[in-house]
Amino acid sequence: MTAFLDVPSGRAARFDTPAPGDPRLARLSLNQRTTAQWSVREALDGARSAGLGAVGLWREPVADVGLATVARWVADSGLRVSSLCRGGFFTAEEPQARETAHADNVAAVDEAAALGAPTLVLVPGGLPEGSKDLAGARERATEAIARLAPYAGERGVRLGIEPMNPIFAADRGVVSSLRQALDIAEEHPVEQVGVVVDTYHLWWEPGVTEQIERAGDRIVAYQVCDWITPVPADNLLGRGMMGDGHVDFAAFTRAVAAAGYAGDVEVEIFNADVWAADGDEVVATTVRRYVELVEPYL
Amino acid sequence: MTAFLDVPSGRAARFDTPAPGDPRLARLSLNQRTTAQWSVREALDGARSAGLGAVGLWREPVADVGLATVARWVADSGLRVSSLCRGGFFTAEEPQARETAHADNVAAVDEAAALGAPTLVLVPGGLPEGSKDLAGARERATEAIARLAPYAGERGVRLGIEPMNPIFAADRGVVSSLRQALDIAEEHPVEQVGVVVDTYHLWWEPGVTEQIERAGDRIVAYQVCDWITPVPADNLLGRGMMGDGHVDFAAFTRAVAAAGYAGDVEVEIFNADVWAADGDEVVATTVRRYVELVEPYL
Numbered sequence: 001m002t003a004f005l006d007v008p009s010g011r012a013a014r015f016d017t018p019a020p021g022d023p024r025l026a027r028l029s030l031n032q033r034t035t036a037q038w039s040v041r042e043a044l045d046g047a048r049s050a051g052l053g054a055v056g057l058w059r060e061p062v063a064d065v066g067l068a069t070v071a072r073w074v075a076d077s078g079l080r081v082s083s084l085c086r087g088g089f090f091t092a093e094e095p096q097a098r099e100t101a102h103a104d105n106v107a108a109v110d111e112a113a114a115l116g117a118p119t120l121v122l123v124p125g126g127l128p129e130g131s132k133d134l135a136g137a138r139e140r141a142t143e144a145i146a147r148l149a150p151y152a153g154e155r156g157v158r159l160g161i162e163p164m165n166p167i168f169a170a171d172r173g174v175v176s177s178l179r180q181a182l183d184i185a186e187e188h189p190v191e192q193v194g195v196v197v198d199t200y201h202l203w204w205e206p207g208v209t210e211q212i213e214r215a216g217d218r219i220v221a222y223q224v225c226d227w228i229t230p231v232p233a234d235n236l237l238g239r240g241m242m243g244d245g246h247v248d249f250a251a252f253t254r255a256v257a258a259a260g261y262a263g264d265v266e267v268e269i270f271n272a273d274v275w276a277a278d279g280d281e282v283v284a285t286t287v288r289r290y291v292e293l294v295e296p297y298l
Numbered sequence: 299m300t301a302f303l304d305v306p307s308g309r310a311a312r313f314d315t316p317a318p319g320d321p322r323l324a325r326l327s328l329n330q331r332t333t334a335q336w337s338v339r340e341a342l343d344g345a346r347s348a349g350l351g352a353v354g355l356w357r358e359p360v361a362d363v364g365l366a367t368v369a370r371w372v373a374d375s376g377l378r379v380s381s382l383c384r385g386g387f388f389t390a391e392e393p394q395a396r397e398t399a400h401a402d403n404v405a406a407v408d409e410a411a412a413l414g415a416p417t418l419v420l421v422p423g424g425l426p427e428g429s430k431d432l433a434g435a436r437e438r439a440t441e442a443i444a445r446l447a448p449y450a451g452e453r454g455v456r457l458g459i460e461p462m463n464p465i466f467a468a469d470r471g472v473v474s475s476l477r478q479a480l481d482i483a484e485e486h487p488v489e490q491v492g493v494v495v496d497t498y499h500l501w502w503e504p505g506v507t508e509q510i511e512r513a514g515d516r517i518v519a520y521q522v523c524d525w526i527t528p529v530p531a532d533n534l535l536g537r538g539m540m541g542d543g544h545v546d547f548a549a550f551t552r553a554v555a556a557a558g559y560a561g562d563v564e565v566e567i568f569n570a571d572v573w574a575a576d577g578d579e580v581v582a583t584t585v586r587r588y589v590e591l592v593e594p595y596l
Contacts, residue, residue: 132546134501167465169502170527170544177475180504203432204467206478229468233531246468248430 005241005277006285017284020051024295025287029082031056031223031268034286035279040065042279044077050283054080054264056223059111071114081117082264083160083196083221084108090144091125091137091174098144105148113155118263119220120152121160121196126171137174142184145193153192160220161185162196165204165227167235178202178211185218194220197256198268200239203227203247212255219261224249224294225269232272239270242289253297265294303539303575304583315582318349322593323585327352327380329521329566330359332584333577338363340577342375348581352378352562354521357409369412379415380562381458381494381519382406388442389423389435389472396442403446411453416561417518418450419458419494424469435472440482443491451490458518459483460494463502463525465533476500476509483516492518495554496566498537501525501545510553517559522547522592523567530570537568540587551595563592 018024030052032043040061047055055074062070062084074081087108092098105122112120124141127134145159152159163181164173175181181195195218202208204227212219226245232238242249253265267286274282316322328345330336330353336344338359345353353372360368360382372379385406390396403420410418422439425432443457450457461479462471473479479493493516500506502525510517524543530536540547551563565584572580 127544132544134544134546135549138504165464166502167463167529170525175504176502177504183504204464204474206436206473206475206481227468231465231529231533235529235533246425246430246432248432251433 005281006288017287018051018291020049022051024291025051026053027264027298028052028287028290028295029054029056029080029264029266030283030286031085031266032058032061033085034267034269034274035282036275037277038279040070041073044073044079046279046283048077048079050287052079052287054082054266056083056085056266056268057081057115057117058085059108062111062115067111067114071116074115080264081115082266083119083121084112084115084117086121086123086162087148087159088122089125090141091128093128093131093136093140098140102144102147105144106151109148109152109155109157112157117157119158119160119194121162121221123162123164124173124175126168126174134169134174141174145184146187149188149192153189158191158220159193160196161193162198163201165201167231177205178208178215179205182211182215182218190217194218196221196223198223199247199249199252200225200227203252209251209255212259216259219256219259220263221266222256222261222263223266223268224290225267234272237270237272239268241269241271241274241285242267242293249293250297253294257298265290265298303579304586315585316349316589318347320349322589323349324351325562325596326350326585326588326593327354327378327562327564328581328584329354329383329564330356331383332565332567332572333580334573335575336577338368339371342371342377344577344581346375346377348578348585350377350585352380352564354381354383354564354566355379355413355415356383357406360409360413365409365412369414372413378562379413380564381417381419382410382413382415384419384421385446385457386420386460387423388439389426391426391429391434391438396438400442400445403442404449407446407450407453407455410455415455417456417458417492419460419519421460421462422471422473424466424472432467432472439472443482444485447486447490451487456489456518457491458494459491460496461499463499465529475503476506476513477503480509480513480516488515492516494519494521496521497545497547497550498523498525501550507549507553510557514557517554517557518561519564520554520559520561521564521566522588523565532570535568535570537566539567539569539572539583540565540591547591548595551592555596563588563596
C-alpha cells in the first residue's frame, strides 16, 4: 500500500501546504487524470483554489463538456493549459485506419489550439492486434508524426512525442526511450515536434541525463510521478505520488532545468487509490510533495 | 489466459513433437526454472529423454542436491550445462555487504566451473532498500563485475551480464539495455565478460539489432521466452511460452545468429501456469515452439 496521501483528513491535509499565491506553485500543473474523480470544472476550480498555475487537460472529458465551453472556463480561470492529452495511436497497418488516425490527430491539434495548449501529447500506440512487427509499428508512428507536424506548426501547437516505459511497448507506446523519441523529433523543426519527459516512463533509461541535455528546447512537457513497486496488477494504474517510489526527482529535475526547460511541471498520476480519495486532499498532497521534491531543483 | 500448452494430454502433446535424436534439438537447452515443478534429477532426465542438448541450472537446487552429485549426473547424462544462474546482486552500499556479495560470486564461479558451465549469468541487483540512487547502484555493479572478472577468467567461466527489462530496474536489475550491458562488458577481455541476450528482457530495445551485431562474440547466452500481455499481477512470473506473446523470434534469432552466436538456446520461462502443468508436456510444447519459431532462424 502506498502512502499516497500525507494525512487522513481534508482539514489537516492543508495544514502545512503552501497557500495559494505561493510563488513556488506558479509552474505546477494538475493533469486532470490525477484527479479522475473530478469533472473538468472541478479540476479547474480545484487547481485554481490551491494556487496552481496550470492544468493538463484530456480530450474526452473536454469533449463531454464541449470544447468552446471549456475554452471559456479556462480563459476565465486564469490558468494555463500546460498540455492536451492526447493524440497519437498511429500504428495501425490498414491505410483506412491510418487515415482515420490522421484525421483524429488533426482534430486534436485543433482542440489544443482552441484551448491555448502549447503542446499536444502523442502516445504512439502499440502493436496492432496479432502483429509482432515492432520495427514496422515504429516506422508507421514516425511517418504519421512527419505527416502531422506541418499542420501542428501552422496551428501553433507543438507535438510532444511521449516515450513510454517499455512495460507498455506491446500495447500502448512503441517509442520506448528518450533517445529514440529524439531521433524522431530531430527530423522536424523544433517549433513543430518535441518530446515529453515523464519521470515514470524514463527514470530507468541509461544515459537519460545526457539525453535530456540533448533534448534542450525540444522538451515540450515535463511530467512527474513515481515508479512504485510492486507493480500493481493493472499496470496502467501503477503510477505513484512523488516520494512513494524509486524516482530521484532531484536529479531528474535538475537535468530538465539545466536543459533550459522553463515550462509547467505536470503531475500526472494514474492510481486507483488516488482516484478513490478526496480530490482536494490529492491536490494538497501533490502540492506538498512537489514543493518538497521537485520545485527546489527547477 | 495464455495458451502455454499446445494440447491437453501428455500423450497427444508428443504427437507431432520432434523425436529425440532430431538434429534440430541439438542446441536447445531447458533452463530448469521453466520446469520448476521438477527436481534437478527430473530436469536432467526430462531434457535428455526429449532429445535436448543442454540444460541451464540454478545454484539453489544444485546446492540442495550437492554440487558434486549434480556434476556427476550431468557428466553421465551427456547433456551440456549451457549456463549457471545466477551470480550478481552487486548493488549493496555497505562495504561488508559488498564483500559478502563478492565472496558469493566467487563461489558461483567455482560452481559453474565444477558443472562445466561456460557461463555464469549475472543478475545485477536492484536499488538498495530506500535508495533512489540508480546511477550509484549501476556504478557499484560495474565495479563488482570488474573485481570478479579476472577470477572468472582464471576458472574458465565467462560472466554473462544480463540486461533486464526496465520493469525490474528498481528491484532486480539495474542494467536495463543491451547497449548498457555492452558498455560495461567491453571494458574487459572477451573471454572474461559477455552479455546474456534474453528476448523477454530486450525485445523492446530501440536499435537492439545493431546492439546484437555489436555484441558479436560477447554473447555468452541466448535465452528465449515471450512478452505476454496483460502483464500478470506478479510481474516476476510474466514470461510466456514462445508464440504466446509479442516477440518476433524470427527477427531476433536471425540477429543473434548473424552476430556469430553458435551456442545453446535456453528456454527460460517463469510462469505459474507453466509450473502447474505436467513437466513432460511443458517440455514437449517447448520443443514444438522452438522448432517452429526459433530453430529455423539460427
